[in-house]
Amino acid sequence: MAATAILPEGVAATTKVFHRKLNHEPLFIDRAEGVYLYEAKTGRKILDGCGGAAVVSVGHAVPEIVKAVSEQIGRLPYISSATFAHQEAEELAEMFCIDSGMSRALFLTGGSEAAESAIKLCRQYHVENGESERVNYIARQKSYHGTTLATLSLGRHGRRRAHFEPLFADVFHEVSPCYAYRHKLDQESDEQYVARLGGELDAKFQELGPGTVSAFFMEPVVGATTGCVPFVPGYMKMMRDVCDRHGALLVFDEIMCGFGRTGKLHAWQWEDCQPDVQILGKGVNGGYSPLSVVLMNEKVVDVFRKGSGAFMNGYTYQSSGVGCRAALECYKYIKKHNLVEQCHERGLLLEKLLNEKILPHPNVGDVRGKGLFWGVELIKNKATKEPFPADHPVADLITAEAIRIGAVVYPGMKGAADGVLGDHVMLCPPYTISEDELEYLVDVLVESIKAVLG
Numbered sequence: 001m002a003a004t005a006i007l008p009e010g011v012a013a014t015t016k017v018f019h020r021k022l023n024h025e026p027l028f029i030d031r032a033e034g035v036y037l038y039e040a041k042t043g044r045k046i047l048d049g050c051g052g053a054a055v056v057s058v059g060h061a062v063p064e065i066v067k068a069v070s071e072q073i074g075r076l077p078y079i080s081s082a083t084f085a086h087q088e089a090e091e092l093a094e095m096f097c098i099d100s101g102m103s104r105a106l107f108l109t110g111g112s113e114a115a116e117s118a119i120k121l122c123r124q125y126h127v128e129n130g131e132s133e134r135v136n137y138i139a140r141q142k143s144y145h146g147t148t149l150a151t152l153s154l155g156r157h158g159r160r161r162a163h164f165e166p167l168f169a170d171v172f173h174e175v176s177p178c179y180a181y182r183h184k185l186d187q188e189s190d191e192q193y194v195a196r197l198g199g200e201l202d203a204k205f206q207e208l209g210p211g212t213v214s215a216f217f218m219e220p221v222v223g224a225t226t227g228c229v230p231f232v233p234g235y236m237k238m239m240r241d242v243c244d245r246h247g248a249l250l251v252f253d254e255i256m257c258g259f260g261r262t263g264k265l266h267a268w269q270w271e272d273c274q275p276d277v278q279i280l281g282k283g284v285n286g287g288y289s290p291l292s293v294v295l296m297n298e299k300v301v302d303v304f305r306k307g308s309g310a311f312m313n314g315y316t317y318q319s320s321g322v323g324c325r326a327a328l329e330c331y332k333y334i335k336k337h338n339l340v341e342q343c344h345e346r347g348l349l350l351e352k353l354l355n356e357k358i359l360p361h362p363n364v365g366d367v368r369g370k371g372l373f374w375g376v377e378l379i380k381n382k383a384t385k386e387p388f389p390a391d392h393p394v395a396d397l398i399t400a401e402a403i404r405i406g407a408v409v410y411p412g413m414k415g416a417a418d419g420v421l422g423d424h425v426m427l428c429p430p431y432t433i434s435e436d437e438l439e440y441l442v443d444v445l446v447e448s449i450k451a452v453l454g
Contacts, residue, residue, distance in 0.1 A: 027403065032060035035433050037408070046403060047429075049441045050410035053224065054256050054373065054428035057283035058333050065329045069288050072325035081319040088324040095331055096295060099265055101274055103301045106294040106311075107319045107327075111255035111281035112146030114292035115217075118279050119150050120313050122215040122249045125300050128307030134214040134248070138204055140177040142419050144225045145217060145253055154217060157225045158419030173208065175200050178218075178235045179226060181366040181377065182385070182417065190232050198238040202245075210246040215277070220267035223256030226416045227375025227424030228368055230262075236273040243276075249300070255281040255292065256373075260334055260431060263344030263371030270370070276300055286330040291323035339431040347371040349435055350427065353442040361446075363453045372431060376445070377416060378423040378453070387421040390414065394423040394452065401448040407441050409448075 015025060028040035036045045037060075048056060058065065076086060093105035108114050119137065126134035137154055139145065145155040152161055153168040161168070176183060176197060184193045205213055220236060222229040236252075243250040252275040257267045261283055264270055268278070276299060281292035304311060317323065334340060347370060354367040358376055365379035378394050380386045388394050395411035402409050409425045416422030427441060 034059050034061070035430050035437060036060070045406075047407035047437060047441055047444070049402075049407045049427050049429045049444075051283070051428055051430055052287060053282065053410060054261060054426075055282045055285075055287045056430045057259060057261070057286045058330050058339065059430045059432040060287070062286075062333065065286070065288055065326070065333060068329045069322060069326050072322050076321045078317070078321055082314060086319070086321055086324070088321060088328055089319040092324050092328045092331065095328070096293065100278070100295055101297075102278065102295040103298040104296055106296075107324055108292045108294065108315055109290040109317045109320065109323060110292050111279070112148045112151050113315060114255065114279040114281055114294050115146040115151040115154070115253060116148050117294050117313050118217075118251055118277050119154065119215075121277060121294065121296065121300070121311060122251065124312060125249065125303050126214055129303045131211070131247070133212055135171050136173060136208045136213045137171060137215055137217065138173045138175060138201070138208075138213060138248075139217045141174050142177055142179070142222075142225050142415060143174075143217070143219065144223065155225075156419070157413075157415055159413055159415045160225075173204060175204050177222065177226070177229070178232055179222075179229050180232055181229070181368065184232070191234065194232055194234045194238050197235065198242055201239060201242045205242065205246045205248070210248075213246060213248045215249040215251050216243050217251045217253060219253045219255075219257060220270075221257040221262055221370055221373060224410070224412055224426070226422075227377060227412050227426050228257075228370075228373050228428075229375065230368060230370050231271070233271070236268060236271045240273050240275075249276040251275055251277040251279070253279050255279055256428075257370075259283040260340040260343050261371055261373045261428065262369075263340065263347050265340055267370070284330065285323060285327045288326035288330065289320070289322045290317070291320065291327045293327075334431070337432075343371045343431040346431070346433060346435070346438060347373075350374055350438055350442070353439060354427075357442055357446050358449070361449055361453070363449065369427075372427070372429055372433070374427045375412070375424050376426075378425070378449075385417075387417040388423055390421060395425050397452045398425055398445070398448045401451045402444050405444045405447055407444040409441075409445060 029037045030040035031038045035048050037048050038045050096105045139154050141156045143156050145151045153172040156174045220231050252268050258280045276297050278295040285291040359367050366377040380388045399411040412424040416424045
């Protein structure tokens, strides 16, 4: 079952927009407010249970944020960062660096730009540091770091990479993910599993030549590719130790899981394991205007300061006035209303509801996540963890049914199990969602799974 497109009055059914899927026209939404979307033709309201792609952090159309961003558009929407600076970027950078302990912040417009810039930042860092032989990058199987050629090369999700593999460079490599449901052995403790993954990363360094590795990239809590898979305790620090031992930089991709989404401002704060470079996006701007962030520690900045003093990287809308103001107002709103703490508390309720109402279903293999960032893995056989076949679009069908009932969830692209097969849906609502709305969201998902899978 697919969600039926309902076009507004007077709009031709034949779209000229190059939508993501040409054989399916998305549902038209007229407006959004709080945690609800309103359908264009009927006015029917739909609970936003995923914030787009975990973008909507503070809720839709918050009046004080709308007012501030509108003021910015009327006063200083854009200036070139190559020549000028503005107060909004300075204040935003100050907040990020104080709360994270990082040294500098770079503001871009999307997650792919941030990841691409981080790749280049790591490379130039080593060149400026006199180690130009460091050209290799390591990421994890089934990871996703963006959709440009470099970030697709770095990421390891088979379905997203398939058409473009002939264009990829050979300096991008992979190790196993930290994915306990699929890869932790039956009799293996968390400590043993973490040690095994640490040994594998160390072996990859040895294989490539320890002095040739530039950086290791990872999502502390994996987003769209496998559905909110969290780190096993001790894992981040193990990766930190291996990178430090061999002089490589550690990069945390928190584009989807960061900025309060897991119940901490930064997901790495759960283990107090600060990276060398961190990238953020999505929830940072709450959907009010595009913005992404690259944070770097003093070790990285100091090498640039003592070297050329310039990062060879620049984008037209870098440090966008509107983007920085939107993120600044979202940041202030989150602090004012203690939404990171609320995200953690609501997450505990969501965990309880998912374990009680969703996990017992025979086609649900696992529920996992942190804060308001939870995934539900859907399997054909619970005992063997066998995924559904490639031609069965389970996540899309469940999402369509949920929208029909009255809530939207995030449908993961197939590949959670092995990069090609494996289905999941995700729940990542705005941090402002109420307890009653969370219960409704889970009930809708229960009914949707039953309708599609029995």
